[in-house]
Every structure is written in structure tokens, then in C-alpha cells.
Amino acid sequence: MTREQILRVKAEEDKIPLLVVGNKSDLEERRQVPVEEARSKAEEWGVQYVETSAKTRANVDKVFFDLMREIRTKKMSENKDKNGKKSSKNKKSFKERCCLL
Template sequence: MASSKNKNQTSLALHKVIMVGSGGVGKSALTLQFMYDEFVEDYEPTKADSYRKKVVLDGEDVQIDILDTAGQEDYAAIRDNYFRSGEGFLLVFSITEYESFVATTELREQILRVKEEETIPMLLVGNKSDLEDRRKVHVEEVVEKVNEWRVQYVETSAKTRANVDKVFFDLMREVRMKKMAEGMDKNGPSGKKKKKRCYIL
């Protein structure tokens, strides 16, 4: 019985998502909220954690594999391996910590360098939207960055669960779209579409 269950799971489409961002921005809190519907305030991971969950994406059963990166980002080789294995990336910063917003630029550059691809499914995520009174990162500045990068920007709160599902599902849609486009490219040329930008605040 177990083998048929595993067989069924392996036949599902699998989308590999990597959580990237400075320490303390809430990567783990977002991941755990998405996985288990619970808010963990003082979670201090010492190693990367991998999670897998079966979800329904636009009526289709799929699996999402989430790698929640932690302290090893300091080791370039380990970090590069993570980035190489990912199909989509959530670039997370805290709206209460300006340095974490600045750090997303370097992280994105590292991802682009490792992946060596033109289009990489990526969302910029401003977490801790429940702490609006402590905001240090202004939306105008973020909009400028996402216009330049041509990515979607969403503000989330792992605490209140605001937009948590949205960022994972939107990223999975982008990953799926890229896989479909690559499938089409193999079968013949396809016209390039300009990516739409959208801001969820």
C-alpha cells in the first residue's frame, strides 16, 4: 500500500522553492506558517531545512519542495549548491530592517551568477507587514527595485498569515510557466512575453 502511495507522489509535478534572505527576516516563520499553519516567533535554525508538501495549484495536485536556508549561506560552495538546485526563489526581507532590504540585491546577483539564466522565477517578499509602525523600508523604494528587476513584490506577515499562501502559490505558478515555456522552446520557437509586474501591499 505504501509503495503505491509513494508512486503516486513521485508522479506529481514537483516545484523546488528556495527561501533566501538575511537572518531574522522571517524565512522560517513564513515556511512553517505555510507548511503547518502555525506561527513560530523564536525559531533559530542552525542548518538548512527542507520541507515537502502536496498542494492543489489551480486545480492540479503538485508537490512543493521548500529549502529554508540558514547559517550556511556564509559558505559560498554550499550556498551555490542550494541556488543551483532551486527552480524558484523567494527573496525575503523585513520591512522593519533596512539592511535586509539592501542585502536582497547581492543575493539576487549571486542567484543570477549561479543559475546563468536570463529569467529565473523570483518574488521579492517584504515580511513583517504587521509591524507597519516600525517600517524602515518605504514602498516607493521597493517599487523602484522591482521595476528594474521585473519581479512581483508582495508584503507578508508570518504572524497574521497575510499573503503567506499567495507568495508560495504565485512563485509556483511562475516556476510552472517557465517549465512549460522551456517545453515549448524544445518543440519550436515561442514568442517572448513581457513579464507583468504587480505589487501586493
């Protein structure tokens, strides 16, 4: 799935957690995308670029944890926005909702 497809599906979201990941970094001689091009694209999109290798386990954990960090940051930002805004619904106070018998 390309970035454009993701953005089309998630159009309501203003910032989607993404990373640009180059795989098979251990096969440098068979590289199809130059590092500079990948870094440039990641910079254009405002995301991090990481090269990985499953064979040597290079940066595999880093990519996972970096993406989880991005997701957590987004969730925390969304929660902060929701908690900072007053709800348009009339919520009853705690005393109005509870009744002692």
C-alpha cells in the same frame, strides 16, 4: 542570498522566477525599507512585489502560489522551446527501434 548571487550561479538562465517579498508587514512602525523603494526595485527587476506577515498570515499563501505559477510558466516555456526545435541527434523512428519476435 541576494539577487546578484542568484544570477551569478544561474547565469545560463535568462529568466529566473523571482518575487520581491517584504516580510513582517504587521510591524509597520518598524519598517526598514519604504514600500516605494521595494516596489521600485521589483519594477526595475521586472518581478512582482508582495508584502507578507506570518503573524497574520497575510499573503503567505499568495507568495507561494505566485512563485509556483512563475516556475510553471518558465517550465512550460522551456518545454515549448525544446519541443519546437528539431533535435540535432539522429533519432531512429519508432519502427527502427522496435522489433517483433
